[in-house]
Amino acid sequence: MKIVIVGGSFAGVTAAVTARKKFPKAEIVLLEKKNTIGFIPSALHLILNSEIESLQQAYFISEAEIEEHNIHLILAAEVKKMDIKNQIISYENQNILKNIAYDKLILATGSTQNSYRIKGIDSERILKYKSIEKAQEALALVNENQTFTIVGGGQVGVEMADCLVRQNKKVQLIESMSGILVKYFDQEMLAPLLLEMKNKGVISYFNETVQEIKEIENRVILTTNNREIESECAVFALSVKPNLPYLDPTIRCHEDGSIFVDEYLKTSVENIFAIGDCIQIPSSLSSETFYVSLTNNAVRAGVVVVDNLVEPQTVFIGSARTIGTKVFDYFIASTGMTEAESIFFDEEISTTYVTQSSSLFNEESIKGKLLYNKETRKILGAQFISKSNILEKINTLSLGIQMGITVEELAQKDYYFHPAWSPVYDVTNQLGLMKD
Amino acid sequence: MKIVIVGGSFAGVTAAVTARKKFPKAEIVLLEKKNTIGFIPSALHLILNSEIESLQQAYFISEAEIEEHNIHLILAAEVKKMDIKNQIISYENQNILKNIAYDKLILATGSTQNSYRIKGIDSERILKYKSIEKAQEALALVNENQTFTIVGGGQVGVEMADCLVRQNKKVQLIESMSGILVKYFDQEMLAPLLLEMKNKGVISYFNETVQEIKEIENRVILTTNNREIESECAVFALSVKPNLPYLDPTIRCHEDGSIFVDEYLKTSVENIFAIGDCIQIPSSLSSETFYVSLTNNAVRAGVVVVDNLVEPQTVFIGSARTIGTKVFDYFIASTGMTEAESIFFDEEISTTYVTQSSSLFNEESIKGKLLYNKETRKILGAQFISKSNILEKINTLSLGIQMGITVEELAQKDYYFHPAWSPVYDVTNQLGLMKD
Numbered sequence: 001m002k003i004v005i006v007g008g009s010f011a012g013v014t015a016a017v018t019a020r021k022k023f024p025k026a027e028i029v030l031l032e033k034k035n036t037i038g039f040i041p042s043a044l045h046l047i048l049n050s051e052i053e054s055l056q057q058a059y060f061i062s063e064a065e066i067e068e069h070n071i072h073l074i075l076a077a078e079v080k081k082m083d084i085k086n087q088i089i090s091y092e093n094q095n096i097l098k099n100i101a102y103d104k105l106i107l108a109t110g111s112t113q114n115s116y117r118i119k120g121i122d123s124e125r126i127l128k129y130k131s132i133e134k135a136q137e138a139l140a141l142v143n144e145n146q147t148f149t150i151v152g153g154g155q156v157g158v159e160m161a162d163c164l165v166r167q168n169k170k171v172q173l174i175e176s177m178s179g180i181l182v183k184y185f186d187q188e189m190l191a192p193l194l195l196e197m198k199n200k201g202v203i204s205y206f207n208e209t210v211q212e213i214k215e216i217e218n219r220v221i222l223t224t225n226n227r228e229i230e231s232e233c234a235v236f237a238l239s240v241k242p243n244l245p246y247l248d249p250t251i252r253c254h255e256d257g258s259i260f261v262d263e264y265l266k267t268s269v270e271n272i273f274a275i276g277d278c279i280q281i282p283s284s285l286s287s288e289t290f291y292v293s294l295t296n297n298a299v300r301a302g303v304v305v306v307d308n309l310v311e312p313q314t315v316f317i318g319s320a321r322t323i324g325t326k327v328f329d330y331f332i333a334s335t336g337m338t339e340a341e342s343i344f345f346d347e348e349i350s351t352t353y354v355t356q357s358s359s360l361f362n363e364e365s366i367k368g369k370l371l372y373n374k375e376t377r378k379i380l381g382a383q384f385i386s387k388s389n390i391l392e393k394i395n396t397l398s399l400g401i402q403m404g405i406t407v408e409e410l411a412q413k414d415y416y417f418h419p420a421w422s423p424v425y426d427v428t429n430q431l432g433l434m435k436d
Numbered sequence: 437m438k439i440v441i442v443g444g445s446f447a448g449v450t451a452a453v454t455a456r457k458k459f460p461k462a463e464i465v466l467l468e469k470k471n472t473i474g475f476i477p478s479a480l481h482l483i484l485n486s487e488i489e490s491l492q493q494a495y496f497i498s499e500a501e502i503e504e505h506n507i508h509l510i511l512a513a514e515v516k517k518m519d520i521k522n523q524i525i526s527y528e529n530q531n532i533l534k535n536i537a538y539d540k541l542i543l544a545t546g547s548t549q550n551s552y553r554i555k556g557i558d559s560e561r562i563l564k565y566k567s568i569e570k571a572q573e574a575l576a577l578v579n580e581n582q583t584f585t586i587v588g589g590g591q592v593g594v595e596m597a598d599c600l601v602r603q604n605k606k607v608q609l610i611e612s613m614s615g616i617l618v619k620y621f622d623q624e625m626l627a628p629l630l631l632e633m634k635n636k637g638v639i640s641y642f643n644e645t646v647q648e649i650k651e652i653e654n655r656v657i658l659t660t661n662n663r664e665i666e667s668e669c670a671v672f673a674l675s676v677k678p679n680l681p682y683l684d685p686t687i688r689c690h691e692d693g694s695i696f697v698d699e700y701l702k703t704s705v706e707n708i709f710a711i712g713d714c715i716q717i718p719s720s721l722s723s724e725t726f727y728v729s730l731t732n733n734a735v736r737a738g739v740v741v742v743d744n745l746v747e748p749q750t751v752f753i754g755s756a757r758t759i760g761t762k763v764f765d766y767f768i769a770s771t772g773m774t775e776a777e778s779i780f781f782d783e784e785i786s787t788t789y790v791t792q793s794s795s796l797f798n799e800e801s802i803k804g805k806l807l808y809n810k811e812t813r814k815i816l817g818a819q820f821i822s823k824s825n826i827l828e829k830i831n832t833l834s835l836g837i838q839m840g841i842t843v844e845e846l847a848q849k850d851y852y853f854h855p856a857w858s859p860v861y862d863v864t865n866q867l868g869l870m871k872d
Contacts, residue, residue, distance in 0.1 A: 010860060040796070040855050051856045052797055060796060060860050284850065296853040299861050303869060304848055317848055324852030333852060360476070360496060361488055391857055392828035395864070396835055398850045403839035412740055412753055414720065414834045416760030416769060417732040419476050420487045421827055424446060424496050425735050428831070433739060 007108035008032030011276025014302025031077040048163035082248040111240035111277035120213030145232035153180035157237035184334035264308040275301035282318030324391035333394035336381030348374040352434035358388035370431040377406035443544035444468030447712025450738025467513040484599035518684040547676035547713035556649030581668035589616035593673035620770035700744040711737035718754030760827035769830035772817030788870035794824035806867040813842035
């Protein structure tokens with residue numbers, strides 16, 4: 001069996017490594033557009049926050065490790081077209097178009113930012129950092145300049161704002177919605193974070209969209225629907241969309257351009273599968289699928305798809321959209337539905353809030369919020385904010401959502417207690433207890 | 437309604453505070469044998485490990501906080517007998533026997549160590565520290581002496597060994613089983629911890645039982661089945677049993693002396709409930725009940741019992757026996773069944789092991805072990821050891837056991853990913869993936 005995987009980011013690499021374990025004798029080919037593989041897209045954040053010392057460290061896997069798995073890695077290989085009838089794909093490598101046949105094909109070409117359409121986006125004063133070369137250039141721009149405008153108040157945008165403020169830069173933030181991280185958090189939960197951003201000098205412009213980018217004398221001027229915003233550099237951290245210019249038009253897609261896959265991650269065409277930021281995946285909260293670009297979804301789909309290459313075997317459970325990060329000294333984490341989006345939910349929702357100390361002798365508080373279905377009692381979403389590292393707690397609640405736990409079951413679930421690291425009654429249980 | 441709660445440790449206090457919320461108009465009386473309330477039994481460990489600065493801090497709740505809840509607290513009140521027909525209990529307070537009537541009675545008088553029968557146990561060279569006065573005396577003994585023998589290699593014993601080694605004391609450990617923490621860990625998982633204990637100078641005597649205690653010239657000599665072990669002081673950290681000298685004999689008990697309660701935590705007598713270390717509780721792994729003395733069980737039962745005082749309403753789910761601690765620089769955590777005890781389980785068990793870095797840029801490894809039912813695929817137990825703090829991860833697996841998750845579901849559960857704090861694929865998922 002010859003398995004060809006297109007795209008060497010988290011999804012593709014995971015599928016390749018998992019396939020090697022499951023099919024020791026298969027020929028496995030991994031095609032990657034860039035010259036290197038395994039670079040972590042948020043490496044610039046890691047180095048600015050001193051999590052790593054050099055960009056060279058910012059790889060989740062190395063070429064050598066991939067080749068140790070006896071995976072045939074072809075770098076600088078950009079897929080150009082597909083011949084689904086003869087099971088052949090064509091890719092450009094060193095300006096030559098080459099063909100490769102497959103028995104099983106896994107598409108994992110990821111996403112691109114929606115910003116690519118804005119006029120002026122190619123300015124060298126706009127930081128781009130998905131590859132190591134670009135990240136090095138971006139790092140130089142950070143070192144040489146003092147004023148930055150970030151476009152997009154999602155996870156990437158707010159993390160970048162935090163990184164730049166730590167470097168004593170002056171930061172402005174433009175967001176088209178009425179707050180930050182709106183997909184994951186109800187804004188009242190982020191009140192202390194928003195205040196801290198303001199105190200640290202971040203100027204936020206909400207409900208504004210960038211329409212034009214001009215570069216004038218070492219400055220970029222961003223024109224929004226309301227004003228012109230000037231700074232030395234800008235960062236675009238907008239939402240992303242599937243990157244599929246090569247896709248055969250007979251492969252069924254969703255309206256947003258993502259590939260339609262069945263519950264086994266198979267496309268509408270025999271022997272072709274898709275994972276990662278190319279596809280919509282099932283929501284843990286409804287029978288719908290949705291587009292949500294998260295590394296953990298990519299990795300988990302990369303694991304599951306391998307089970308289904310020969311015959312449908314393992315249903316992909318999809319995502320509760322679980323995230324966790326630390327910005328402006330606050331650990332924040334979210335899973336499932338927010339109250340803001342619950343208006344799209346047919347049934348009645350209840351919410352509970354809890355604020356308690358993170359452990360018996362650590363008075364740093366944890367604030368938590370829980371959403372549940374008032375009728376079925378099943379939990380639908382949770383959010384945390386704390387100066388203590390509570391990130392792991394979101395994984396427990398995410399599993400609770402996946403397994404259909406009720407608010408009453410949550411209140412009395414088991415947990416470890418130790419007076420040095422935990423409160424007497426865990427905050428996740430407390431959220432369940434506060435039910436109406 | 438008049439609710440009388442006997443015993444003011446974790447179970448009783450939780451029940452009292454929860455009852456106040458549910459029944460704003462009830463009269464609530466809390467009787468506690470000691471002169472103070474809320475003292476944490478492991479306070480001596482906390483102060484020796486510098487988690488707290490003074491024993492005065494080692495309270496999980498204060499008298500004032502209890503009284504703020506409008507709970508009538510009576511200290512130095514030792515229950516002596518019960519009149520179940522007339523719903524009256526008698527307690528001794530300042531040498532006077534007093535009576536108190538109840539509509540609902542909750543027994544939460546906890547446990548005592550099984551060591552109380554050993555001759556010589558009252559020696560002043562044996563550290564006792566369940567009350568603040570005793571803890572102060574114990575602290576003085578630690579400061580004044582250099583050699584200690586710990587009897588019992590469970591959580592308390594091993595934590596105490598660690599505390600004493602940190603104070604540069606010379607420690608010997610006697611354990612009747614063939615290893616440490618055997619109830620919670622398979623010994624191969626603790627190999628690095630056992631080695632570290634040895635390297636730190638702890639001398640362990642396994643499969644030995646103390647039969648006699650002698651005190652000779654500022655020394656205690658413990659006679660086991662094999663030898664005499666001498667040191668300046670000793671600590672007994674043996675298993676515990678219910679403390680119920682006052683119990684009316686018509687109340688049904690288990691063979692081990694613990695009170696029999698139904699799934700609603702009600703005893704065999706109308707209007708009398710029992711929680712905490714007095715009772716056996718349901719196991720998350722079978723239809724059996726078992727005796728397991730853990731604070732989190734006490735607290736959770738204290739929450740649930742209140743729901744059932746007026747009418748049976750909430751079934752207590754019992755315990756997966758989840759624990760987490762840090763000893764000799766290793767964080768260790770366990771939930772559910774160990775492989776050693778799986779021989780008592782009727783069905784075939786499979787195990788998986790994983791060792792991986794705790795996060796992308798933290799090479800400190802996590803070792804994990806998972807047990808699952810080979811036929812039903814449901815997970816039955818998990819153990820972790822790491823120098824990184826992985827304690828919260830056990831809560832996710834504990835919830836998985838409670839909700840009946842299969843090993844395949846575990847492999848693809850959702851989790852947060854952040855390159856600064858997590859690996860690409862969570863260790864708990866990895867345990868599921870390693871299935872056979």
